[in-house]
Amino acid sequence: MTPPTALTIAGSDSGGGAGIQADLRTFFAHGVHGLVALTAVTVQNSLGVQGFTEIPADVVAAQIKAVASDMGVDAAKTGMLATAEIIRAVAKTLDEVGGDIPLVVDPVAASMTGHALLREDALEAIRTELFPRATLITPNLDEVRLLTGISVTSPASQREAAEALLAFGSRWVLVKGGHMEGSTCVDLLTDGDAVISLSGPRYDTENTHGGGDTMASAITASLAKGASVPDAVAAGKKFIERCVAESYPLGAGVGPVSPFW
Ligand code: PLP
Numbered sequence: 200m201t202p203p204t205a206l207t208i209a210g211s212d213s214g215g216g217a218g219i220q221a222d223l224r225t226f227f228a229h230g231v232h233g234l235v236a237l238t239a240v241t242v243q244n245s246l247g248v249q250g251f252t253e254i255p256a257d258v259v260a261a262q263i264k265a266v267a268s269d270m271g272v273d274a275a276k277t278g279m280l281a282t283a284e285i286i287r288a289v290a291k292t293l294d295e296v297g298g299d300i301p302l303v304v305d306p307v308a309a310s311m312t313g314h315a316l317l318r319e320d321a322l323e324a325i326r327t328e329l330f331p332r333a334t335l336i337t338p339n340l341d342e343v344r345l346l347t348g349i350s351v352t353s354p355a356s357q358r359e360a361a362e363a364l365l366a367f368g369s370r371w372v373l374v375k376g377g378h379m380e381g382s383t384c385v386d387l388l389t390d391g392d393a394v395i396s397l398s399g400p401r402y403d404t405e406n407t408h409g410g411g412d413t414m415a416s417a418i419t420a421s422l423a424k425g426a427s428v429p430d431a432v433a434a435g436k437k438f439i440e441r442c443v444a445e446s447y448p449l450g451a452g453v454g455p456v457s458p459f460w
Pocket of ligand 1: 411
């Protein structure tokens with residue numbers, strides 16, 4: 200039987216922990232066929248990102264068109280998009296191939312080791328070009344601060360940030376609380392009407408490389424299978440909790456969340 204399909208529009212991680220590598224194995228784990236529009240090739244290991252080269256924007260667009268026109272896309276996600284030119288090409292192409300495809304936008308700006316994964320001015324393009332087309336956006340707290348200027352330190356500021364982000368035009372916002380203090384990890388999901396607080400355990404590990412990508416692609420896989428946004432996010436949170444619980448050291452720096460469980 201043909202499985203559902205999910206498209207990741209994202210960069211490659213030579214260390215295999217994040218990027219399209221994380222997305223494809225997460226799709227696989229959900230029984231979803233993974234499609235890829237590669238945006239950039241990063242050079243990185245557990246110690247950080249040494250650099251990246253972006254793929255020409257027309258080649259990114261052509262990859263999306265090639266798979267959408269023939270194989271069909273049940274849901275899509277964006278990760279590292281590298282440049283404003285690529286972001287504009289992705290937005291235009293997604294409109295052309297079918298604006299009703301559920302779209303998860305993970306506004307990746309930098310690695311957790313602090314290396315920029317976007318050229319200057321590109322975050323603004325994500326906000327203006329992609330957020331209005333997104334079913335769901337999934338910023339972490341660093342990205343929330345870059346996008347809204349709000350430093351989330353409490354449930355009240357998390358709610359305030361979610362409302363500020365909704366104003367950029369996505370249907371749903373998930374403000375991930377993974378980088379907040381505390382023994383639990385509370386994520387806030389809202390579409391302006393429903394406000395859903397998702398609480399889970401916080402695991403004591405440094406090895407969380409690829410965690411954001413993995414959660415966003417788990418949500419995308421569930422959307423591809425027809426789940427509602429709240430159900431897909433709840434399932435994605437359970438999935439990433441297991442990946443973080445089983446994370447492992449690899450190299451001298453930050454190890455990956457684990458697909459092995
Ligand atoms: N490399 C690529 C290609 C990514 O897409 C990402 C995150 O989206 C990263 C690196 C950074 O991952 P992390 O912040 O989990 O280290």
